[in-house]
Amino acid sequence: MFASVRSLAATAVALLALPTLSAAETVKIGAAFSLTGNAAAYGAQQKAGVQAAIDDVNKSGKLKGITLELVLEDDATSKEQGIAVFQRFINRDKVSAIIGPTLSTTATAADPLAQQARTPVVPVSNTAPKGITDIGDYVWRVSLTEAQVIPSALKVAQAKIGFKNAAILYGNDDAFTKGGFDVMKASLEAAGIPIVDIQTFATKDRDFNAQLTALKAKNPDFLMVSALVEQAAAIVSQARQLGWNVPIMGGNGFNSPKLMANAGPAAEGVMVGTAWNKASADPVNQAFIAGQKARGNDPDQFCAQAYTGVLVIADAIAQAGMKGGREDIKAGFAKVKDLPTPLGKFSFLPSRDGNHAAAVQVVKNGKFEILQ
């Protein structure tokens, strides 16, 4: 009896001493996306993107013996749920890195937990210029900020339309819609375009007639809108119902086909700066699109960014010498350079924000079409 317990113990010690138990070869990646709530249109595309990327990386053999395992959770478009999901990822699932959450507002509440627990976070859709990578050195953002997209998008629109003045409508209770507004205002001012009026709304609002009527009375040549897509579609529809045909440019919230699904023909001609050039003939982009089509999904920018988030983490593991621990991945991010992705060649700036080419798209016949 005594002897057999001892030999069992000896076997257990020998097993523990094995250099590569199969469990050690699985690297868990947590993904927190808005699968329900106000931002669910983005979350569905992000889910499709990470699932495909995990499969593609695992099939490619790029990580040699390492297999990526996805742990997907719903942040429910809420700060509280975002915090709860991050806690589970960090303490229960012991993930090596976290992708998400969907909204900047949720990230401002959840990312500090990951920073505290020294767990890398990869935002793939947070575009508020301030308050995301500032959280700390474990936050490595793949998504371009509004400050990286809007100034050049405005120039493209200006060259096309030649407006002399502008107005802005924005949500004043969300980190992204507020941050986007700051960039719109600064970009118009830098371009010397007078702002004739600014109106605000809250995320829960569904009726924008009062703000639109006030803006229309000032007769601006151009309207910039910083809103999440559910509100964006309602704003565009209600503006056209008022008989107001002002050219509209949205911020990142407009980059979902949900805009056209909800607003229908009212969305025609709406412009938006985007981090994903869907028309790029780059083979990595074409393979990404073909992969999504094969899975029955018509991908949008959010899908392409989420897919890229996984590629960036995989490259960080490779750059760290095929090591997938939290510190390994963080160290690996600093070495990611000109990585081929559906967004183009990807690198990080010293601020740990993503760096790659941006584009501008316009709604034409119910679909986004790349301008330029």
Ligand code: 1QQ
């Ligand atoms: C943010 C955004 C949203 C529009 C997309 C998810 O950019 O919250 O930062």
